[in-house]
Amino acid sequence: MKTKMMQPKFMFFIFISLITVGCENTFDYSPYAIDFSEENRNVNQKNIEKLMATECDDTLTIAFTGDTHNFFDETELFVGKVNQNPAIDFVIHVGDIADFGLPKQFLWGNSMLSKLAVPYFVVIGNHDLIGNGSEAYLEMFGAFDYSFIYNKIKFVFINTNSLEFEYCGTVPDIRWLEGQLIPTEDFTKAIVIFHTPPSDIGFDATLSDDFHHTLGLYHNVLFVVHGHLHHHEIYYPFEGNLTYVNVYGAEHNKFNVIQISESSYEIETIGF
Amino acid sequence: MSSKYQKAPMKLKPSDFKILVVIFFLLLCVIPWTLGQTRQRTDSVKYKRFLPDYVKMQFAGGIGFLSPGVGYSFFKQRFEVSCFYGYVPEFVSADDLHSVSLQLTAKFFRFNAGKNIEVVPLNIGWFIHHTFGHEYWIKLPSYYPDEYYWWSPGRNSGVFVGGEVKTRFLGNKTPASGTAFYVRVGSRGLYIASKFGNASIPLSDIIEFGFGVSVYR
Numbered sequence: 053m054k055t056k057m058m059q060p061k062f063m064f065f066i067f068i069s070l071i072t073v074g075c076e077n078t079f080d081y082s083p084y085a086i087d088f089s090e091e092n093r094n095v096n097q098k099n100i101e102k103l104m105a106t107e108c109d110d111t112l113t114i115a116f117t118g119d120t121h122n123f124f125d126e127t128e129l130f131v132g133k134v135n136q137n138p139a140i141d142f143v144i145h146v147g148d149i150a151d152f153g154l155p156k157q158f159l160w161g162n163s164m165l166s167k168l169a170v171p172y173f174v175v176i177g178n179h180d181l182i183g184n185g186s187e188a189y190l191e192m193f194g195a196f197d198y199s200f201i202y203n204k205i206k207f208v209f210i211n212t213n214s215l216e217f218e219y220c221g222t223v224p225d226i227r228w229l230e231g232q233l234i235p236t237e238d239f240t241k242a243i244v245i246f247h248t249p250p251s252d253i254g255f256d257a258t259l260s261d262d263f264h265h266t267l268g269l270y271h272n273v274l275f276v277v278h279g280h281l282h283h284h285e286i287y288y289p290f291e292g293n294l295t296y297v298n299v300y301g302a303e304h305n306k307f308n309v310i311q312i313s314e315s316s317y318e319i320e321t322i323g324f
Numbered sequence: 325m326s327s328k329y330q331k332a333p334m335k336l337k338p339s340d341f342k343i344l345v346v347i348f349f350l351l352l353c354v355i356p357w358t359l360g361q362t363r364q365r366t367d368s369v370k371y372k373r374f375l376p377d378y379v380k381m382q383f384a385g386g387i388g389f390l391s392p393g394v395g396y397s398f399f400k401q402r403f404e405v406s407c408f409y410g411y412v413p414e415f416v417s418a419d420d421l422h423s424v425s426l427q428l429t430a431k432f433f434r435f436n437a438g439k440n441i442e443v444v445p446l447n448i449g450w451f452i453h454h455t456f457g458h459e460y461w462i463k464l465p466s467y468y469p470d471e472y473y474w475w476s477p478g479r480n481s482g483v484f485v486g487g488e489v490k491t492r493f494l495g496n497k498t499p500a501s502g503t504a505f506y507v508r509v510g511s512r513g514l515y516i517a518s519k520f521g522n523a524s525i526p527l528s529d530i531i532e533f534g535f536g537v538s539v540y541r
Contacts, residue, residue, distance in 0.1 A: 087418075
């Protein structure tokens, strides 16, 4: 005797129900399938709006992390530490949120950062571009080059991962950077954030002089911040006086905080 | 949203078909093994020896949204070699995806759960999965310094365990001998590497669950 379970119609019904459930991220179709839900889309823009809705006092305090790669536990600890510090106004991640560029790693990274009590911004790193990571970044965070003005300071985020674009000559997009730095009444200072520094092989060496020159063009860049090298260093390349700040990668269980006041800024290191 | 950096649309390069060629030759090498089995059957037409022992249709499991596959059984159905073509349509991903995978399965136990039902409860398998498209490279592109990245986005492998229930469904009305329903639970190297040392990543996040139907010859 055939039981009800074995009837083809019943099996078909089960199959269809499972497929319906499957459309809600229960099943894996490919490591490269990008199917982000609303909270994982357009994250940078949403955080800009969140930041614009906040009031700032005299001192702006920014926490920097980056190169989180496969250091998800460390990233979670970092988030916990930042949430304990009410002085921090927002967080900047200097790139490499997805070690293999996998959509799932973007989701893991963002699931940690989205627990931050303050707004956060992510710049694109070279690892984030592998496979279809560039598309995952566009879906999750938005444009590779973007900027916003907060408290009369312009924050400029730029893709400097030239090698991932086969040194095509337009990464970094120096003309876009120049346009962003042209002085207006809306801002008095600018801070430029990117992942790969000009001294690295990942940065197109034929563009590094022009890049550095453009940063100094209007004498309004307070300092630049980058990651990629995982350690912390404050240095002055190209025999200039523009400050480059390399911030800690998450695996060192340390992060850098920069406090910016009207007349000066201070860089400190905090452990977690 | 800026799209000026968006890479060229996915194209199938001739080199992408290398793995297909490898699978083809692998099948050619193993077909003689099947002759011993097929000789005992009453098939008088010789070409039937070369027909696959089963066809499959799998849902999910990390190798495609829907993946049709074919394969051969060896050693009294204790070992299977299957290859799948996997397709991911745009309604479940930002881009549609095409891939192939080669799968080796060992089936250790089996028992009858009724006159026409056979249960194959513990299968262990290994798969290698290749996604087509220039961004899913296998060999590090020449513009990178040597060993710049240690893995290949275009080809990665994983392991799975699964179970199967074989029935006589379709066996009476068609030339098929029966139909099996199977499930599989696995993970791949890149996910396992991501989970390693990270208690904050739920184990369920690195599991690829899939199920499917096999129709046996």
